[in-house]
Amino acid sequence: MTTFVEKWLMGPVPHDRGLHSGDDPANLKFRAWSQVRLAARTVAAGLAATGVGHGGRVAILADDPGDVADLVQATWTRGAAFTMLHQPTPRANLHAWLDDTRAVIAMLGADVLVVGGIFADALAGTDVGTTIVSVDELTRLGRAGEGADIVPVPLVADDVAILQLTSGSTGIPKAVVISFGNLEANHYAMAEAIDLTDVDVSISWLPLFHDMGMVGLLLLPMLSGITAVITTPRAFLVKPQVWAELIDRFRGTCTAAPNFAYALLAKRLRRADDGAYDLSSLRVAINGAEPIDESSMFSLLAEGTRFGLRSEALLPCYGMAETTLAVSFDSLSTRFDVDTIDAGLAETTGEIRLAPATVERAAAGAGAEGSAGGPDAGTKVQTHVRLGQPVPGIEVAVLHEGQALPANRIGTLMVRGAAVTARYLKETGFEYAVNADGWLDTGDLGYITETGEVVVTGRAKDVIIVSGRNIAPAVIERAACTVDGVRPGNAAAVPHPRPDGREGIAVIAETEGAADPEASQRIHDEISRAVFDAVGVPVSAVTLIGKGELPKTTSGKIRRHCAADLVTVGGA
Template sequence: MSRFVETLVASARANTGEGGRGLTTGEPEEPWFRTWGQVHDDARRIAGALGDDLEPGTAVAILAADPGLIAPAVQAVWLGGGSVTMLHQPTPRTDLAVWAEDTVRVLTMIGARLVLLGPPFEDLSAMLQENSIAHRHLAELAGSGAAPLAGPVDVPEDATALLQLTSGSTAEPKAVRITHANLHANLLAMVEAAELDAERDVAVSWLPLFHDMGMVGCLTVPMAIGMSAVKVTPADFLARPLLWPELITKHRGTVTAAPNFAYAIVGRRLARADDGEFDLSSVRFTLNGAEPIDPAAVRTFTEAGARFGLDSTSMVCAYGMAEATLAVSFAPLGRGVEVDTVDADALEQQRRAEPVAPDTARARQFALLGRPLPGLEVDVVDDEGRELGDRQVGRLRIRGAAVTPGYLTTEGPLSTQDSEGWLDTGDDGYLVDGQVVICGRRKDVIIMGGRNIYPVDIERAACEVEGVRAGNAAAVRQEAGSRRERFAVVLESRLAGDEEAEKRLRKEVAARVLDAVGARPSAVVVLSPGSLPKTPSGKLRRAAAASLVPAS
């Protein structure tokens, strides 16, 4: 068996009896704890029940929300030598006809022979059948009473373990091919960098399992090393954000992770909570990644959490991407959020990150994201591929054992690495004493008058205006690449529909953006809440948002 599957089996064998570590799901209504040994036994039963539907190399897709069913299901597929693809989940606002069409394209692209269906998506069974998609119900497989799989199927290290669907801005699906060797390398690197201790640490997470940070970081890593984990769903968190600190308090959570927006939301709620309502003193590692990090939002969370015993140095800023399995770099532990303050003019015009004092006019702050994890390298090159020095902004590349060998696309397999093993991340950034700094996605950079303006600067300025929903503003390029390149802002507000209020909001946003970046948006579009285009994992779809700007 692969080294990755060996770790899963070893974890199960070490956590079988009373006192064994494992997975808690079903919070807060019906908590359900199983040791990793019990999860493994369920996985063997599911694999046995699948029979000939699960053969080495089989691509199996999963559509379910309950982590209690997903955990043994993904392990069953790995034990049987197959690969897992977590399908993006429809929401109440999803057009099911469009979702079905997209899902069929994804299943065709990855060559999936089977979909494992679980709550609350059983009603989609008829739709799958209409499209000739073979499927089995997870609840029935788990309780079938079939003879368990005798033992793990032997697969090579380069066999596909996970096909991670990307959250791109186009309609074309693409899957990152993560091998058993990739998973093993990255989980060991994260364990070392985060100083994870299976006997001491408890992970608490609500992150979606169709996203790499949720699936790899908050389920696969605990399952592989035998660390206790508490998993709820994103819907649970969105319905009641303070469930997150509540579960940390109840289970004495030490490790958690989330995108920046979630810390901003919970920070505001914690500030209004009663004294003594939570105890966050057990937390030692709160990872912040998956989207640009706003130091102000981090301070909102850590300052509000301090009243409940949260150590501000527990916040760890990180850089990661599915193409690296998950993690590329972690900031040093025990130092909290450290920022690099640079001159915005030098950054935009000279592509250099010149350090300045925080109170300097037109200063820009970036979070330091740490050095590359063990087994990974990061460098910065210009458009001709020449390596750049410290504080020179260019294209970030990565290489190492955790880096994917390629994608699956609708046009067929696509390699991700050049002849020397480097993968172009698509991000602009620089290095400071070996630490990674990300400026933004290269394709989103707005070029005006010889300046490189990053959308995140515009979006943060817009969100500072009262009435704009936090984290719900998108800066979009117009006439990209032409001499007339400009940008617009598309945002969400509860004031949408009130003509006078909208007019005032547009004026205030334009003024705030002009003050922040020295350029005025060509238009400010106000949408009602829930209207801004986003990927299934919650990231802004700037290209789709651009289509909402009226032609001028």
């Protein structure tokens, strides 16, 4: 039996700490973790009545975080694995979403689909390929059966805890197989990396079908017995400043979100009156899940300082579902650091040569040095945020053509450790995720600094090759988003041939001025100039689209291969 059962499903749980949850941030419901456990035992008895047992698989479509907490513990009590299904976005084609959901349920081989909240009525009578049961029905079944007296099924470390769906950037459903051993290893690593104690309070609005929302901001506090505050993504989208309100109201100490959310929060803080929020309690604000734009981080610090936000609270990180969640976290005691590098040298040779300002900071103890000398005056430069040291139990290596690279050389990032999955589940069955030595190819390009910090420079599959240079789309997209009228975080860069047949670049950008010919022409021209200034390559095509039209995954990542289909030559 793994210690997971002994400690987290049968051991003592706090009666004074628990979960504040709900869609209405002003009226969150509180239950102590001891109450969550009792409710979960009843739901587990309901799952038992539907035939879910050791090795079973439970698919979940529920929008209330409290329901999800009960279902997670109930599923594990039965020795089964859960999967949070992707929920439709406001602009989603519901017929296509339902078809995709059926395909995922078939891939999972789910014994049951548990629905709650708005999904209970929406899917009533729908054929999804398995039994549909509501949270309320499971509770009624549980009360008629063993209820809270049900005994957790014995588990071993290799038993599957979570089948975590990927974001689906390729459109092909795939699940990362997370064992209880993986979960335990990453849980302890994250708790140690952020010095978690029982007085911490986590704040979240992230979707629970995303690994950062589920593992980082529901499971970490639940398994650690700290207080968690979780509202829904809908609440954040309606009123982004509710994030700051919850941190203030509950004296939140830990939170996490992708970069775009911090950029949006900075804008709301800029409009707020002095004293509107008190963010001084926040000591850990993790930024991850998408490329980090340091300008967003600095904007947040500039606006947040008058509300008590401390610079060292902002923690850039690196993580992925394949490592359960965390790979590396920045320091808790110093402000994040940024490498400014010679772009041309990095793109043609993979060598990192830091700009003088970065080298000076390194000499002062703020970071590691790259190649001596630094870029010459006038050299094109790029910036990359350092993502900190690997968390305990995780190794990171950089390879090129199978050979390990030294510090400050760009290659493929590889990870290994007890938290790293061994398998994927695909439509065709299970597939190994790691090589014979236990290393997982992340698909990311990056380098390790001389002090062991991780830096990600882009995705290998998305790199745009122009005249022998390997240009990261994120660099181009960041430049495009500096143009007034382009929606922050809503530009895509893809390969596109020039009229002479040579390699080139196309940019697709969301703008609310796409229908205005004069505004469109200005934005078109300024994107072309901004990108050329950033990377020294002419843009082959700029396509302007309306708000919400850029293809994205359910977790908000840009689907560049789909965006390429939107390219129109010659304008918007």
